[in-house]
Amino acid sequence: MAETLFKPGHTACAGCGQAIGARLVLDTAGKNTIICNNTGCLEVFSTKYPESSWSVPFIHSLFENCSAVASGVEAALRFLGKKDSINVIAQAGDGGTADIGLQALSGMLERGHDVLFVCYDNEAYMNTGIQRSGLTPTLTNTTTTPTGSASTGNPRPKKPMPEIANAHGIPYVATASVGFPLDIQKKVKKALSIKGPKYMQIHVPCPLGWQHESNKTFEVAKLAVETGLYPLFEYENGQLIPRKIAVLKPVEEYLKTQGRFKHLLKNPEAMKQVQDIADANIKKYGLKAEV
Amino acid sequence: MQGHMTSKPGSSTANKTGSWRVEQKPKYLQKDCIACRMCVLACPEGIVTGEGKNTFHCDLAYCKGCGLCAAICPKKDIEMVPEIEKK
Numbered sequence: 001m002a003e004t005l006f007k008p009g010h011t012a013c014a015g016c017g018q019a020i021g022a023r024l025v026l027d028t029a030g031k032n033t034i035i036c037n038n039t040g041c042l043e044v045f046s047t048k049y050p051e052s053s054w055s056v057p058f059i060h061s062l063f064e065n066c067s068a069v070a071s072g073v074e075a076a077l078r079f080l081g082k083k084d085s086i087n088v089i090a091q092a093g094d095g096g097t098a099d100i101g102l103q104a105l106s107g108m109l110e111r112g113h114d115v116l117f118v119c120y121d122n123e124a125y126m127n128t129g130i131q132r133s134g135l136t137p138t139l140t141n142t143t144t145t146p147t148g149s150a151s152t153g154n155p156r157p158k159k160p161m162p163e164i165a166n167a168h169g170i171p172y173v174a175t176a177s178v179g180f181p182l183d184i185q186k187k188v189k190k191a192l193s194i195k196g197p198k199y200m201q202i203h204v205p206c207p208l209g210w211q212h213e214s215n216k217t218f219e220v221a222k223l224a225v226e227t228g229l230y231p232l233f234e235y236e237n238g239q240l241i242p243r244k245i246a247v248l249k250p251v252e253e254y255l256k257t258q259g260r261f262k263h264l265l266k267n268p269e270a271m272k273q274v275q276d277i278a279d280a281n282i283k284k285y286g287l288k289a290e291v
Numbered sequence: 292m293q294g295h296m297t298s299k300p301g302s303s304t305a306n307k308t309g310s311w312r313v314e315q316k317p318k319y320l321q322k323d324c325i326a327c328r329m330c331v332l333a334c335p336e337g338i339v340t341g342e343g344k345n346t347f348h349c350d351l352a353y354c355k356g357c358g359l360c361a362a363i364c365p366k367k368d369i370e371m372v373p374e375i376e377k378k
Contacts, residue, residue: 003340005301006337007301007302007303007304008303008304008308008336008337008338008350008353009303009304009306009307009308009353010303010306010336011306011308012335013355014335014356015335015355015357015358015359016357017335019336020332020334020335023335023337024332027337046303047298048303049296049298050296050302051302051305051306052298052300052301053301053303054300054301055301056300057300058300181332182332214355214357214358215357215358215359215361215362215371216362217335217357217359218359218362218363219362
């Protein structure tokens, strides 16, 4: 077995979904890869000075500009005539993608750089203490959208980042989930075989922020997909290819696994609101498998 | 070097995170293993290794005891056992 390129000894929490996702992406991309990273959990836990978990060239500059740095790296490789043999991957958490890094990301997609952008979506700013981000789902309890008598959590919907990326007219957009590791490997391989800017969003559970046991990471990630709350699909040149689900589950099964949705369990009205979001996803992306 | 910091690739292996484990550690029974490699894919640390059936094991020097390998094993061939065996 080839040893992993993402070395142990990093300081991710036990059961971290992001560490699994990052390792799967890097090992699939192989050693001829240059990683540009935004600030975020991933950068902090994998590069605790003077150590680094990455066995490949890795650069971190600021919170917002990994896409700009990756664009520069790609342009330099192209000038040197080496781009065909080297993959450039830009990666960020959900805050570094949808909020802080969106401008640089949009620029990179629009200029057509041959870079794969990977967003590890753990649905809040976990590194700084679970603050709400643009990708936090509706009615989630975070430290900046606390629940109580006057609030049922985050009032705003999740930002449709894959749609925003797809609207740039790029050749490949995909969503994936660590609940389906083989699917991640397949999609990374496919993305790297395509020339041009690619966007990938991977759903990565965070035991700390989502308040579930560390051994439930896969269970939670799978349920998010099976309830329709985290649809898995690809856009190949704008053409939608959904991953169909054989048995769709009610959202309650997903919500009850996590402490961040605890307040919804006794609130049928809010539960209905979340089920409506799942139903809208199922309809929009055609997730239901026809038997 | 001023302005930026660099470190050697893969140097985090100096940090033995196995000391983080508090309650439980995984035990690879190596009895009913079908070599599906799910434990290899599931480990957040990437420390599970093995080739064929009944050869998989993990490096306890880095294992944080999250229990994901035991939870994902389809054959229940990985067990979480107490860190210190009670007498």
